[in-house]
Amino acid sequence: MDKEKNASFLTLVIVIAATLVFTFIGFQMLSHNPNVHNQRYWIMSRSSAIASYIILTFVVVLGNLLSNPRNKDRWKLSKYLLPWHQALIAATYSLVILHLFFTAIDPKSVVSFKQMWFPIFSAYHPYPMLAGAMGLYLLILIGFTASIRKKFKQWLNIHRISVTIWFLVTYHAFIGGSDSHAFILVYGISTLLTFGTFFYRHWAVKKRKVKRQS
Template identity: 30%
Template sequence: MELVEENQKTPLTFLLLFTTGVVLASELLTRVLMSGQTSITNQFYWLLDRTAGITSYELLALSSILGVSMTSGLWDKHGLRKWAKQLHQYTTLLFVPFLGLHLFGLYQDTSVPFSLPSLLIPFHAPYHPLLTALGVLSFYGSLVLVFSSYLRKYISMKAWRTIHFLSFPLFLAVTVHGFFGGTDSKTLVGFLLYAIPFGLFVGFTMQRVMVMKGR
């Protein structure tokens, strides 16, 4: 994840406002209009959790694929490096609020209860403890990566690159968490939503390794 530039601050503000609006609208809908209808409320938050979770994964996948492919020289050949970098930054910013909505949906869905500690402390959740722990650790890892981009001018290049290598195990952990912990991966479309991005990421990573060995 490259340094987040000045022109990314407006989209970030919009995304934060959008996320806040979704949360407030959800609370209004479920507490006022659906008051007392527990099953419908749980289904609403279950759908929110699923859609936000898959969306955040696809955004993280696109950001990771763009990041690793830029180091292979792919975009330079076509004069598209600047475009790829901008898209890489935007998808990084988009990933964060959808991740927040994913956690919000999990917390509000009482059919599979998730307490706040179970969402924030690894191995604390009764539902798939290992897979949930991978999700929790990935959550913290993603925050470190995003904020390190904002703090890049204050830290050394070596430190930033070291932190940036977290993106490789992070993406692997998120893939395992979503594929084996979610319900959508059991369908063909859901399977492809995980398999295709992961395959592209592995392919570009191998290409990057070969480029580095050739230098």
């Protein structure tokens, strides 16, 4: 068990360090490009948001596959998928923090630091901003309860609201994003993957219950 904890911690450190390194390199490249110099904060904020959304989609998809009853007795892919699930959720947290950071320091941003946490007062798309804040709060709750899962038996029930978080974040990103039309394919594929694996999981659970009752 100690080896598992050490591996998880090492993965977390590596993912966060890699995210920060690539962010620094990307920001430096934008700073030396005269064509986008004035937009570097927006570009970093938007790119980290899109990247976190894509990775969150994979986190939810992997979660749906891991919790599928067929994975327990047929596929047995947990030892392969779980490390990716943990690494990607660490990347999601890192990118979300970067998204908030670059949005907050962007001199051209119409969203203040206070409005990030209390977006109902935001003049810029208050409801999508509220959905994003709620998704962030729930994401923090999931991460916290998962970290104390040995002491908190209800962690799995809370973990299952991940699809709700994905829905809130999708609404936040698609409606609140200033260039959402450019990523319509990303949102479409993400929706198919998320809901496809979600409903397949519930179909497998329901089929197993019917089989037990027959």
